Amino acid sequence: MKTLFAATAILATVLTASYDAQAVTVEEVTSPGGIRAYLAQDHTNPIIGLSFLLQGGAALDPDAKLGLSGMATALLDEGAGDKDSLAFHSELEDRAISLGFSADRDAVLGSVSTTTQASSVAFEMLNLAMTQPRFDSEPTERVRRQIQVRLKSESENPNRIASRTLMAALFAGHPYGRLESGTPETVAAITTDDLKQWVKTRLAKDRLIVAAVGDITPAQLGQALDKIFGNLPATTKLVATLPAASVSRKGQEINVEKALPQSIISIGQPGIKRSDPDWYVAQVLDYSFGGGSFASRLMDEVREKRGLAYSVSSSMQAFDAAGLVMVGVGTRNDQAQQSLDVIRAEFKKIQKDGLTEAELNDAKQYLTGAWPLRFSSTGRIADTLVAVQKDKLGLDYLDKRNNYINSVTLSDTKRVAAKLYQPDALTVVVVGLGAKANDAPAATGKRPERERKS
Amino acid sequence: MISHLFQRVLLIAAAMLLAVPASAELYGAQGSMLANGMQIVAVPNHRSPVVSHMVWYRAGAADEPPGASGIAHFLEHLMFKGTPKYPDGIMDEVVARNGGDQNAFTSHDYTAYYQNIAVDRLALVMEIEADRMRNLILDPKEVATEREVIIEERRMRVSNQPAAILDERLDAALWLTNRYGIPVLGWEQEMRGLSREDAFAFYHRFYAPENAILVVSGDITLEQLKPLAEKYYGSIPRVGEPNARQRSADLDATANVSVTYSDVRVRQPQWWRKWIAPSYNAGNKADVYPLTIFDSIVGSGSTSKLYRALVIDRKVAAGVGVSYDSAAVSYGTFSISMSPSPGVSIEQVQAALEEELAKILKDGISDADVARAKERILAGLVFAKDSSLGAAQGVGGMLVVGVPLEEIEDLPERLRAVTADQVRSAARKVIVQSASGTAILLPKAGG
Numbered sequence A: 001m002k003t004l005f006a007a008t009a010i011l012a013t014v015l016t017a018s019y020d021a022q023a024v025t026v027e028e029v030t031s032p033g034g035i036r037a038y039l040a041q042d043h044t045n046p047i048i049g050l051s052f053l054l055q056g057g058a059a060l061d062p063d064a065k066l067g068l069s070g071m072a073t074a075l076l077d078e079g080a081g082d083k084d085s086l087a088f089h090s091e092l093e094d095r096a097i098s099l100g101f102s103a104d105r106d107a108v109l110g111s112v113s114t115t116t117q118a119s120s121v122a123f124e125m126l127n128l129a130m131t132q133p134r135f136d137s138e139p140t141e142r143v144r145r146q147i148q149v150r151l152k153s154e155s156e157n158p159n160r161i162a163s164r165t166l167m168a169a170l171f172a173g174h175p176y177g178r179l180e181s182g183t184p185e186t187v188a189a190i191t192t193d194d195l196k197q198w199v200k201t202r203l204a205k206d207r208l209i210v211a212a213v214g215d216i217t218p219a220q221l222g223q224a225l226d227k228i229f230g231n232l233p234a235t236t237k238l239v240a241t242l243p244a245a246s247v248s249r250k251g252q253e254i255n256v257e258k259a260l261p262q263s264i265i266s267i268g269q270p271g272i273k274r275s276d277p278d279w280y281v282a283q284v285l286d287y288s289f290g291g292g293s294f295a296s297r298l299m300d301e302v303r304e305k306r307g308l309a310y311s312v313s314s315s316m317q318a319f320d321a322a323g324l325v326m327v328g329v330g331t332r333n334d335q336a337q338q339s340l341d342v343i344r345a346e347f348k349k350i351q352k353d354g355l356t357e358a359e360l361n362d363a364k365q366y367l368t369g370a371w372p373l374r375f376s377s378t379g380r381i382a383d384t385l386v387a388v389q390k391d392k393l394g395l396d397y398l399d400k401r402n403n404y405i406n407s408v409t410l411s412d413t414k415r416v417a418a419k420l421y422q423p424d425a426l427t428v429v430v431v432g433l434g435a436k437a438n439d440a441p442a443a444t445g446k447r448p449e450r451e452r453k454s
Numbered sequence B: 001m002i003s004h005l006f007q008r009v010l011l012i013a014a015a016m017l018l019a020v021p022a023s024a025e026l027y028g029a030q031g032s033m034l035a036n037g038m039q040i041v042a043v044p045n046h047r048s049p050v051v052s053h054m055v056w057y058r059a060g061a062a063d064e065p066p067g068a069s070g071i072a073h074f075l076e077h078l079m080f081k082g083t084p085k086y087p088d089g090i091m092d093e094v095v096a097r098n099g100g101d102q103n104a105f106t107s108h109d110y111t112a113y114y115q116n117i118a119v120d121r122l123a124l125v126m127e128i129e130a131d132r133m134r135n136l137i138l139d140p141k142e143v144a145t146e147r148e149v150i151i152e153e154r155r156m157r158v159s160n161q162p163a164a165i166l167d168e169r170l171d172a173a174l175w176l177t178n179r180y181g182i183p184v185l186g187w188e189q190e191m192r193g194l195s196r197e198d199a200f201a202f203y204h205r206f207y208a209p210e211n212a213i214l215v216v217s218g219d220i221t222l223e224q225l226k227p228l229a230e231k232y233y234g235s236i237p238r239v240g241e242p243n244a245r246q247r248s249a250d251l252d253a254t255a256n257v258s259v260t261y262s263d264v265r266v267r268q269p270q271w272w273r274k275w276i277a278p279s280y281n282a283g284n285k286a287d288v289y290p291l292t293i294f295d296s297i298v299g300s301g302s303t304s305k306l307y308r309a310l311v312i313d314r315k316v317a318a319g320v321g322v323s324y325d326s327a328a329v330s331y332g333t334f335s336i337s338m339s340p341s342p343g344v345s346i347e348q349v350q351a352a353l354e355e356e357l358a359k360i361l362k363d364g365i366s367d368a369d370v371a372r373a374k375e376r377i378l379a380g381l382v383f384a385k386d387s388s389l390g391a392a393q394g395v396g397g398m399l400v401v402g403v404p405l406e407e408i409e410d411l412p413e414r415l416r417a418v419t420a421d422q423v424r425s426a427a428r429k430v431i432v433q434s435a436s437g438t439a440i441l442l443p444k445a446g447g
Helices: A002-013 A068-075 A085-094 A119-131 A137-154 A158-170 A184-188 A192-202 A218-229 A279-291 A297-304 A333-353 A357-369 A371-375 A378-390 A397-406 A410-420 A434-439 B071-078 B090-097 B119-134 B140-159 B162-175 B188-192 B196-206 B222-233 B285-299 B305-313 B346-363 B367-385 B390-399 B405-409 B411-416 B420-433
Strands: A015-021 A024-030 A036-041 A047-055 A098-103 A107-115 A208-214 A253-257 A262-270 A309-318 A323-332 A427-432 B030-033 B039-044 B050-057 B101-106 B111-118 B212-218 B257-263 B270-277 B317-325 B332-340 B436-443
Touching: A024 A218, A036 A218, A036 A378, A047 A119, A047 A218, A047 A378, A068 A098, A068 A107, A068 A137, A068 A192, A085 A119, A085 B305, A085 B367, A098 A119, A107 A119, A107 A378, A107 B367, A119 A218, A137 A184, A137 A192, A137 B305, A137 B317, A158 A253, A158 A262, A158 A323, A158 A427, A208 A218, A208 A378, A253 A434, A262 A333, A262 A434, A262 B140, A279 A297, A279 A309, A279 A333, A279 A357, A279 A397, A279 A410, A297 A309, A297 A323, A297 A333, A309 A333, A309 B140, A323 A333, A323 B140, A333 A410, A333 A427, A333 A434, A357 A371, A357 A397, A357 A410, A357 B090, A371 A378, A371 A397, A371 B050, A371 B111, A378 A397, A427 A434, B030 B222, B039 B222, B039 B390, B050 B119, B050 B390, B071 B101, B071 B111, B071 B140, B071 B196, B090 B101, B090 B119, B111 B119, B111 B390, B119 B212, B119 B222, B140 B162, B140 B188, B140 B196, B162 B257, B162 B270, B162 B436, B212 B222, B212 B390, B270 B346, B270 B420, B285 B305, B285 B317, B285 B332, B285 B367, B285 B411, B285 B420, B305 B317, B305 B346, B317 B346, B332 B346, B346 B420, B346 B436, B367 B390, B367 B411, B367 B420, B390 B405, B405 B411
Parallel strands: A036 A208, A253 A427, B039 B212, B257 B436
Antiparallel strands: A015 A024, A024 A036, A047 A107, A047 A208, A098 A107, A262 A323, A262 A427, A309 A323, B030 B039, B050 B111, B050 B212, B101 B111, B270 B332, B270 B436, B317 B332
16 A cells, blocks of 8 residues: 555656756656656666765774775675675675775765666665665674785885875875775774764765666656665764865975885875866866876876886866875886976976967867767766766756866966966875985986896 | 786776677677778667777787787887878877877787777778778887887886786796797887887788778667778778787696795785686687686675685685686686785685685586576676677677677577586686696795
8 A cells, every 4th residue: 555655656756857968868856755866867778877975985084993984885785684795795696786885085985787677676785785784793804804905915006105105295184194995903993883883974865966877767766766765864964074175285205215116106286176166277287287198298298208107197186175186107216307307397387388279279179079988888977977966067067068168268277277286386205216216326327227127 | 817908008997808798689799891801890889979999900919929029019009109191199189189089908819909989080080090000100219219118118017016027927837838928018128129120010910901800889880880991991902811820829738837926015915826728719619608607606706606615704815806718819717816814824725725626626516506607697798788888899809819799799698508517527627637827926024
């Protein structure tokens, strides 16, 4: 009786508004229970993808329990309700359902990918994982062991060393400066109570953002949303916002001496947040600077002209509480300082002059032309639609986005480049012997033999 | 496991070959052949007005002349330098200005070039790709600079990674005279000697329509692709016979080898073993599908037999990975890797694995296990068609090692036809009788 009544009610109350962008039509669905989601229907293949995030991530973990969000998300699918880990995974694997959770600095992320046929089971399992995770001792200790082993094997990875050293220097005193995955010690300190408390405080509807893509109608999605998320608490009163981060502008160089044949260099400076009105100008700048692979200045100067590196690139990182401009390069020890000089010169050049007319046009043509490439798989579309909602870009964003890019002017690039790029404020981390090679008198000339041994 | 694909530029989160190949409608690919011997394939997916345009050459690192290791991969880099029509690296700019991404990658058996781009720009990238199939020009100065780039690539991918250093040694010991024992990136000493002439020799021998396969996936049909392929690729003359792909497949020495490497940069020990296994082209080909099912039973997901035994029940390993690579011109490989749990020695974890494998091979694979694994694999096949851009890689990676399109598409039927006895027998042949190489990666004191 109750079920029948509910089904009728759903048909009546699913509200939708839609906007047709590119080949993807996006609509907003509100479930009978009041949960909103973006939906891009595609009935070509019997596949449904659902992505979501809950604001508040690893940056909220206490210092002594760092890694808590990572461990909790790894355990949500290790047994829930009356199903232990084996039973839970068998249900999923028998039906080719992929279900996963993770946490980044700012949010808890989840996704499920399922065939239409198995979707009802998939949604039920997703609900169980979030509302009744068991944290049985076997999977808890297993996952703890796995995290500790991973942390150990990554501890000497030069890229990891470079990135954690850089983040610690850029965000000293802020949660972003911590190693979000924790240390073997902090992971050892996490108790089952901590994990249960994490579920109680972190998972709530008031910080939930959902997108669905594929073989599902608005009415079916409305039902699914309530089934998956309906019995999460409306709010846990969690304050997910972080203190504003002041990114270091000290302009320091940190050398982490390691006997490596190639130095890894990571560079960071303050950037802008996603909500900044100059975001699109910064995207255009970054493409020409180092984000645009072979079309970028850094690739041209460091790799194509000089052969100093295989990989060099820049990016704009936008976290909730801060933005960063970052550059990474891997280069022979005795040429590390030369690479660094070339990169610093490029920071100065773009700060002084912005882009050329030709670069601006090239960047616009690439960024607008490549936009539809984002919509080539269920998972990618769902993730994009979650980001669109998180950043409050609107239902018509997929269609408007290219206009934002096209409206960037040459004077915009000069104005924004002048304040964005700060060659004197770069925090530089060199992992390897790159700094040492610089101190040695012979460094500018011949390559020391010892470095070629591996 | 260590990947043997090397690409021109590092991609973050690159979706490489789909692990699962093809259905009666696995991909729904459509194929044809040009008069000059170039195979063409369309994999329609109309979700977004974009295509992935790929040209696969039946030539890779295993086709290199002795002493010139790395030339296939070096040529891959040099292919972006230019032609008289698109000189000085401007093809990158042209593709980017049209909203396209392009890259390339090299393995032992093939070299592949691709552009992901809006379908209304497809003709442009076909023109560029066809142009550089025969009209490459190489400035000696650019060759010299790019040689430094590939050596940096080797430093990044191998010298800076202890596991990669060991894997190279393992392959050299395991494959002996088979060309798969030579690293795709090349040995550093030989890379330093690679010349413009070496690159041209490889190029002129192999870059020709009879050695190439065109695969376009996305918003395209074969009917639409055919006239474009005729126009841009159809006029390129044959150079000679298709590459015979000699692989010195003499593997009758069945010695098992073990290679140990200690490095101060290693904190967590690792163990892995590779067995030489049948592929679509070498060894007992009838065992390919049974081994695909065996791979799933022992290694797929946290309900698999080895994960349950070693990680959940005995707790000797923190993780276990299993993979079976059957898409090869010569033999394939079956691999198992493990990270020992804290306090567990490499010897203990290896002994535990060997015990569990022996149990599984003796009487551990039930008819129900096989039936269940089949259902799981079949249920997942629908996802192969999902990515409009990724499908070109899934199809191309099989075609280029000689798997016919019909067989790629027929995967569900081939899997259904496998019996439990075939799985048991194929597994025993590989794990018990095949040559294997074991890698042991250890910390070194003083680190």
